Amino acid sequence: MPSKCSAKCGRNAVLKRPKTGDSLCKECFFEAFENEVHFTVTKAKLFKPNTTVAIGASGGKDSTVLAYVLKLLNEKYDYKLKLFLLSIDEGITGYRDDSLDTVKQNRDDYDIPLKILSYKDLYGWTMDEIVAEIGRKNNCTFCGVFRRQALDRGANLLKVDYLATGHNADDIAETVLMNILRGDVARLSRCTSIITDSGDGIPRVKPLKYCYEKEIVMYAYFRKLVYFSTECVFAPNAYRGHARILLKDLEKIDPAVIMNIIHSGETMKVSEHSKMPTLTKCTRCGYVSSQEICKACVLLEGLNKGLPRLGIGKSSKVKRILEENEKLKGASCNGEDNKCLCSGNDLKPSKFNDLKI
Amino acid sequence: MKITVEFSGGAELLFNNKKSHDVDLPDKDTNWTIANLLLWIKDNLLQERPELFLQDNSVRPGILVLVNDTDWELLGCLDYKIEPRDKIIFISTLHGG
Numbered sequence A: 001m002p003s004k005c006s007a008k009c010g011r012n013a014v015l016k017r018p019k020t021g022d023s024l025c026k027e028c029f030f031e032a033f034e035n036e037v038h039f040t041v042t043k044a045k046l047f048k049p050n051t052t053v054a055i056g057a058s059g060g061k062d063s064t065v066l067a068y069v070l071k072l073l074n075e076k077y078d079y080k081l082k083l084f085l086l087s088i089d090e091g092i093t094g095y096r097d098d099s100l101d102t103v104k105q106n107r108d109d110y111d112i113p114l115k116i117l118s119y120k121d122l123y124g125w126t127m128d129e130i131v132a133e134i135g136r137k138n139n140c141t142f143c144g145v146f147r148r149q150a151l152d153r154g155a156n157l158l159k160v161d162y163l164a165t166g167h168n169a170d171d172i173a174e175t176v177l178m179n180i181l182r183g184d185v186a187r188l189s190r191c192t193s194i195i196t197d198s199g200d201g202i203p204r205v206k207p208l209k210y211c212y213e214k215e216i217v218m219y220a221y222f223r224k225l226v227y228f229s230t231e232c233v234f235a236p237n238a239y240r241g242h243a244r245i246l247l248k249d250l251e252k253i254d255p256a257v258i259m260n261i262i263h264s265g266e267t268m269k270v271s272e273h274s275k276m277p278t279l280t281k282c283t284r285c286g287y288v289s290s291q292e293i294c295k296a297c298v299l300l301e302g303l304n305k306g307l308p309r310l311g312i313g314k315s316s317k318v319k320r321i322l323e324e325n326e327k328l329k330g331a332s333c334n335g336e337d338n339k340c341l342c343s344g345n346d347l348k349p350s351k352f353n354d355l356k357i
Numbered sequence B: 001m002k003i004t005v006e007f008s009g010g011a012e013l014l015f016n017n018k019k020s021h022d023v024d025l026p027d028k029d030t031n032w033t034i035a036n037l038l039l040w041i042k043d044n045l046l047q048e049r050p051e052l053f054l055q056d057n058s059v060r061p062g063i064l065v066l067v068n069d070t071d072w073e074l075l076g077c078l079d080y081k082i083e084p085r086d087k088i089i090f091i092s093t094l095h096g097g
């Protein structure tokens, strides 16, 4: 016999909430889920009215639910936000086609404008071109570094007021665990923040920070939202995968571990005596970095100078090669060719002007 | 006993990318439970890497199960007794996007 909804609405429950243990019907679940996101948004004062918000959209479950819920709350509570979807096309033949199709469907279904930026727009190179230059073996370095910065660079390029991403509670708990396992105290103290800054003054916000992955997937299922699933995140040997497996195993025993880990991360204080890496801004692109020049700019410099292996090894070696390059070539590479991103904030190709947001 | 089994959220990748499967479970003396069904799926439907779908005689943590659009956690999980024409869905939350 199905159990009744804990909200006493008389309907049959359809799911057990990991967060509260309540059994809720579809309608009461929608309301609880949406209200909680609204509470998160208002309590943290995530957005100011009359601003533009780019929603980092991959076509996956998290960003799809984020887009749907933000649109709904924006109308219901009159946040006065101009929302649009921002997607990145890495330029890997055949890789993004399906997920970009999904994002395009999100655009039509939810009536939210979509802007797709390519790696070519952001970095001057497609991943296919990078692979051709460097070979398959090392392209993971590029992919990882470029992907991490892509949305940030895109948001900066489009001069939005906020970049919202679909990070959920499980993601954040996983990142807390990862930073503990790595002893990365600097990231540990930052990774639970609901608002972060990458150095350019555009706040990165996570409205789904307290939403369980199970509830996001259930929400998408019951709302019949279309999303795209890429290959398993449990790629063999992926370090993050191990943290994720551990977390999922623990969550099965007690779903509260997710909130407990986030809470621990939020309240942990770094001792004043501990040595912290000083964070500075990349002198080329302004992105927050522990080095003078961020990894992406180093990799780009290597590509643009025909030394694609630059940046794959140790950073001290990178610095030496860079210094040697500077001496050899004299001036900076700024303006040397149109592939250079060293001008960072000044990069404004005319085609971005047609963005209607 | 005829039922429908569906895989989504990326779980279908382990089943030849086929989402919906109409299944006729062989008669047996005792009731069919989800626990029995999982073993049957492993032997009859699963195409590759069973460790990505099953763990310790259950589904792998992170895979959601719904019976007729109701969370199996409300129905006794592995012990749920399957009825004819049930629609049982496995949704992976483990896949990125």
Ligand SMILES: [Zn+2]
Pocket: A005, A006, A007, A008, A009, A010, A011, A024, A025, A026, A027, A028, A029
């Ligand atoms: Zn209800």
Ligand SMILES: [Zn+2]
Pocket: A282, A283, A284, A285, A286, A287, A293, A294, A295, A296, A297, A298
């Ligand atoms: Zn940089």
